[in-house]
Amino acid sequence: MPLYWRVIVINAAVFVLGTLALALAPVTVSARVLASEAVVLAIGLVTIVVLNALLLRSTLVPLDRAARLMERVDLEKPGERLPETGNGAAADLVESFNAMLERLEAERDASTARALAAQEAERQRIARELHDEVGQGLTAMLLGLKRAVDRAPDDIRSDLILVQDAARGSLEEVRGVARRLRPSVLEDLGLLSALSATATELSTHSGIHVQRGLAQGLPDLSPEAELVIYRVAQEAMTNVARHSEADTAYLSLTRQGDAVALLVADNGRGVRGRTEGTGIRGMKERARLVGADLTVRPRPEGGTEVRLVVPAKAAT
Structure with missing residues (x-):
């Protein structure tokens, strides 16, 4: 009725x-x-x-x-x-x-999955172009500069060496951007090596000391779940470098029952009073796609803690 x-x-x-x-x-x-x-x-x-x-x-x-x-x-x-x-x-x-x-x-989940898949595809395309076009061009420039330095007179050799160093630095920057855009280390060496490389990169570029605890013998995860863990860790470490004003960060990947737990924390100024940015929203969207639980909260001893719990064999 x-x-x-x-x-x-x-x-x-x-x-x-x-x-x-x-x-x-x-x-x-x-x-x-x-x-x-x-x-x-x-x-x-x-x-x-x-x-x-x-x-x-x-x-x-x-x-x-x-x-x-x-x-x-x-x-x-x-x-x-x-x-x-x-x-x-x-x-x-x-x-x-x-x-x-x-x-x-x-x-919403389906549209988010399509958007993130398109984002990953675009990242891979840009990474390939940086490596194949820009990287190869800078490499050719360096070879030409080396020949020019070898044949240049003494009065301009020092200037050419400065240009050579600048080109070499630009090439390293391009390679670093390409690595961040396309996690080839994740495909080639696995999740633990990719996370370790991310921590090393953070320490190298920001001077923040990273304490690591990456456990072996973790449950099996789908490639999509491994990519989510890697991207969440990458975004969290980027936030530590940009916003935390910390001198120490913590990165761990451990087993939690039938799930895998990622923890990224720091001893910086924390997130109290700050609104949620696009980076955190992006991490939450990625986590939801594989049925994972993500929390971002201040640490009692100071700083911020990002915790991602991914069920084993997480489905897309």
């Missing part, structure tokens, strides 16, 4: 019961209502109102719950659902609302 007619029927039933009670009850009402009669009428009115409220409660309360959930629902924090109790139009509404949330979350 539609909700409108359900409310009409409930109210009609209450009014009929009230009318029958007045008709069959041994009570009368004087032209000038007496105090005792007013009490009886008041009791009858309260009874009708309470009965009507009780009968309508099961029908309308789910609507209030749905409205409150609509106000606070956040697709970045999936899983909130209305309890599916009762029957009738309200139960159908609750079931449809929960199905809509599931559909929206599934569509």
